[in-house]
Amino acid sequence: MIYTPDEDSYLLEKYVKKYSKNKSFLDMGSGSGIQAKAAISAGASSVLASDINKEAVENLKSQGINAIHSNLFKNIKSKFDIIAFNPPYLPEDKQEDKESALVTTGGKKGDEIILKFLKQAKAHLNKNGTILLILSSLTPKNKIIPLLNKLSMSYKILENKKIFFESLEIWEIQ
Numbered sequence: 001m002i003y004t005p006d007e008d009s010y011l012l013e014k015y016v017k018k019y020s021k022n023k024s025f026l027d028m029g030s031g032s033g034i035q036a037k038a039a040i041s042a043g044a045s046s047v048l049a050s051d052i053n054k055e056a057v058e059n060l061k062s063q064g065i066n067a068i069h070s071n072l073f074k075n076i077k078s079k080f081d082i083i084a085f086n087p088p089y090l091p092e093d094k095q096e097d098k099e100s101a102l103v104t105t106g107g108k109k110g111d112e113i114i115l116k117f118l119k120q121a122k123a124h125l126n127k128n129g130t131i132l133l134i135l136s137s138l139t140p141k142n143k144i145i146p147l148l149n150k151l152s153m154s155y156k157i158l159e160n161k162k163i164f165f166e167s168l169e170i171w172e173i174q
């Protein structure tokens with residue numbers, strides 16, 4: 001199953017368009033490729049899309065997008081100016097089927113994939129590089145903020161958007 005762009009995707013896309021001109025860009029968890037396409041049309045200097053879902057990667061390649069199959073940064077060697085990630089950020093819902101959970105569920109509490117991502121991401125950022133990350137009001141922050149402090153990274157919430165049962169946040173992390 002390839003994630004169909006939704007409110008979270010459009011919120012991230014808005015900032016990808018603003019930030020990626022002349023920048024090297026990584027679209028982590030690319031899915032349909034919405035962020036990679038936004039970076040290409042905004043004039044990014046290079047764009048790599050990556051996903052753990054092989055179907056998504058094949059689909060991206062068939063559209064001519066430079067794409068790689070990878071669990072977070074496992075198969076990624078380079079560094080980037082901008083890394084955008086709209087991660088699976090919801091707490092586990094036992095009713096949800098496995099395939100759909102892979103795109104929405106960030107582990108038992110919702111923060112596990114984000115924590116792993118942040119631990120690996122710093123080594124893949126160029127000097128003055130930026131991470132654009134989507135979080136939800138439903139994602140626990142009690143480990144994310146101390147981790148950013150430990151990594152000496154700062155964060156700023158660029159926008160907070162209410163949708164019917166949660167609010168979406170876009171974080172700029174440097």
Ligand SMILES: C[S@@+](CC[C@H](N)C(=O)[O-])C[C@H]1O[C@@H](n2cnc3c(N)ncnc32)[C@H](O)[C@@H]1O
Nearest residue numbers: 003005009029030031051052053071072086103
């Ligand atoms: C919420 S979707 C976002 C898709 C797209 N970027 C967007 O904004 O619409 C999350 C994406 O992350 C991918 N993903 C989940 N776990 C991952 C991991 N460990 N490494 C890489 N991608 C992962 C999923 O396959 C899915 O495509």
